[in-house]
Amino acid sequence: MMRILLVLTIISTAGLSIVFTGETINAQSFTNPASSDSLKGALTSIQNDPTDNNTNWIISGVFRMNNMSSTTSPIFNATFYMVKTDGTALHKHQIYDLRLTGEPSTAGNSTTYNGTTTVIMKGVPVKDVPISIALMDDSAVSIWLDPTKVKNHFGDTPIYGTQHLICVEEAQYCK
Secondary structure, three states, X not given: OHXXXXXXXXHHHOOEEEEEEOOEEEEEEOOOOOOOOOEEEEEEEEEEOOOOOOOEEEEXXXXXXXXXXXXXXXXXXXXXXXXXXXXXXXXXXXXXXXXXXXXXXXXXXXXXXXXXXXXXXXXXXXXXXXXXXXXXXXXXXXXXXXXXXXXXXXXXXXXXXXXXXXXXXXXXXHO
């Protein structure tokens, strides 16, 4: 009994809930509870460099979307690093100030938010950048920024990520 209590204490400290179903124990994530109006996740993507077909960039960071049920004013913020796959040219970007153009659209298991945003490029805000954020099922996200407005800096493909944040689910890894 002491071992079960210790295991339950460790698991609950890690931000997980325990669901007992018969003799099976299942852990559920608290990163994005179904009843929440906010979403947190990780950005983990490889972007091509359109000026050099031999260069790719790693993107790694986080995003948060609040007020998601609003058809006019959801809030989207992202911060991420970009680094070449050879480890050089590390730099940081931010995306904020989402302004929707129309209501979010739902098709199948995806919801898409289209609008404009501000992107920090070399420490300077670039305003009114067209953006499309697609939330796919309950697991993936894609962020497309108009390449012409950001001088193809993120390549010509979306930035991808997950709708989960491991530092919330497994806090011991991020201390």
